[in-house]
Amino acid sequence: MALGAADIGIGEGRALAAHPLRASVLAELHARPFFPAVTPRRFLHVAFLTDPTNAQAARIGVEAFCAARGLAPPVPGAKHHRVELGGATLRWESHAEFSTYTWDFPSAETPPGELPFHPPASSFTGALAEIPQPGLLLVAVDLHLVADTAEDFQLNALFDRASLARADVNDGAGEIATDFKPDPAGFVRILVRDRGLGPEAAGALVQRVLEIETYRLLALLGLPEAQRLAPEIARIEAQLARLTGAMRQSEGLAANNRMLDELVALSAELEADATASLFRFGASRAYQEIVRLRLATIREQAVPGFPTWQQFLDRRMAPAMRTCVTVEERQANISAKLARAADLLRTRVDVEVEQQNRDLLASMNERTRLQLRLQRTVEGLSVAAISYYVASLVHLLAEGIHEGGVDAHLGFTLDAGFVTALAVPVAVLMVWWMVRRIRRAHEDHD
Structure with a gap:
């Protein structure tokens, strides 16, 4: 039995939460589409190096160009824009470090015996100057899409034979030729021969050829x-x-x-x-x-x-x-x-x-050892000096007692020298013990 949307609970409900970058990621795949090109056509393609500030200036210039002619300006955040100007077309693209402007002009069939690229690219500089230059010019291409009627002797007249590069492309449906050298107006000439490409294939081939020349020069920077x-x-x-x-x-x-x-x-x-x-x-x-x-x-x-x-x-x-x-x-x-x-x-x-x-450290250890020896010597001298001072005090005390007759009242005679002699070892031992105790207290503190 077939189930309907209502049977499985599908209906109006809450919208799915989208990633904030989903729209820009989806749009990137369609940022620079191919546009059909009907033979014969002529394309003037220029690229200017731009920093982020100049890239914004390039957008402002395109917006002003469109506003002056009553055309739709680029949508906010768009990296490319295309406007129709009668039979001509202008395509603007903004890239990371450069901006490109491609003018697409209708062109008459090249009569037999005449050369393409007439009139010269310099006659179109007025149209190119209608949009303010956003940076320094790096790429300038004059591409002529013609039916396959030109002969090789005409190619030799158009290009430098020593640098001429030619190839059949799209399985023989077209041919491309250039010498990669600028003409007197500063444009690199590229000739594309149409041998049955069709508008879509011709437009794709033209854009790819322009991209090859553009990215070639950017790579060489x-x-x-x-x-x-x-x-x-x-x-x-x-x-x-x-x-x-x-x-x-x-x-x-x-x-x-x-x-x-x-x-x-x-x-x-x-x-x-x-x-x-x-x-x-x-x-x-x-x-x-x-x-x-x-x-x-x-x-x-x-x-x-x-x-x-x-x-x-x-x-x-x-x-x-x-x-x-x-x-x-x-x-x-x-x-x-x-x-x-x-x-x-x-x-x-x-x-x-x-x-x-x-x-x-060895020198410090040696100095410490010497200081310790000196300290011990000083401690010995200090013990002797303090003991002598204590013994002298005992001696003076004994003499005072004897001369004052205090020992006579006590019933014995006090010999000051004998008392002093007895006090010397006691004083030495007491002073030595006190000094040792003080040193140990300092060592325990350290």
Whole structure:
């Protein structure tokens, strides 16, 4: 028997509590969709480096652009926006450290015998300048999507033959070509030939090609940083070699402490550079991986006599990426060596300090032993002096009794010398016993 919703208790009730990040995570999969592109089309794509403050300025600029034309602005929190302007389209995207603007213009069929990319990209700079520039320009691409009518001699007229990279893509449904060099207006020209791609496939291919060029340049930002750090790393390596060589011959706590201070200063300098370049090198690796994935997605096939984009970038871009990786690895290796050298030198300093402490304790023990002997000597002298003082008092007392005739009244004669002689050992014993008792009391207190 079939059960209905009412039979199992399903109905109106309390809404399920959603994770606060659920909406943004779901939206991320659809943040940058592909848009159909009908051949022929022309795309002007620019990317500006932005920090978090400039990223907000980029959004404000797009909002002002839309408001001035009565168009819908980006929704709050959106990272991309697309507006229609007659036959043209503007697409804005905000990324972690850059913002992109892609103008999509309709284009007439290229007549036989004429070259694409006419008029030049410089004639469109007025449209590009309508939105305030949010940062420094890094990427500028002029992409022309044309039907497959251009001949190879036209490609040689458009591009530098020595740097021309061509490939059939999407299982032969299209072809891409570029020399990765800027034209007089500063735009890198990319030609995409449509051999039956269809609007959806053409739009996806155009976006992936634009992303390859964008992320290629972003990945290469790590190279200037690596070139800047290389001389500093070489200098630190040389100083480390000098210090480790001097460690074998150094003697004395002062010399070791001085070398330890130099090692710590070198380590701090290296760590400061490594921390400053950490994001740049990590971003370069991530961007390079995106380029690799995009190239794999378009499924390149070689055109005889020309390198594919993958082959061209492997030959020209891969050495730069290896330089970044090498510099990063050198930083890590030198940091570990500096730490080991500092540990060795710190161990030597600790041993020397312990030896000094041992010598100091031995000297203190010797001084204590001498002080104890002196104290005992003083105690002996003190016993003698106090006993002499007590005996003198007894002697004076006996003489006074005798001279005063007190002993005559008592019926005996008091000899002061004899009394003093008897008092001496008693006084000595009593004083010695008192001094010993006082010393023991002090020892028990300590």
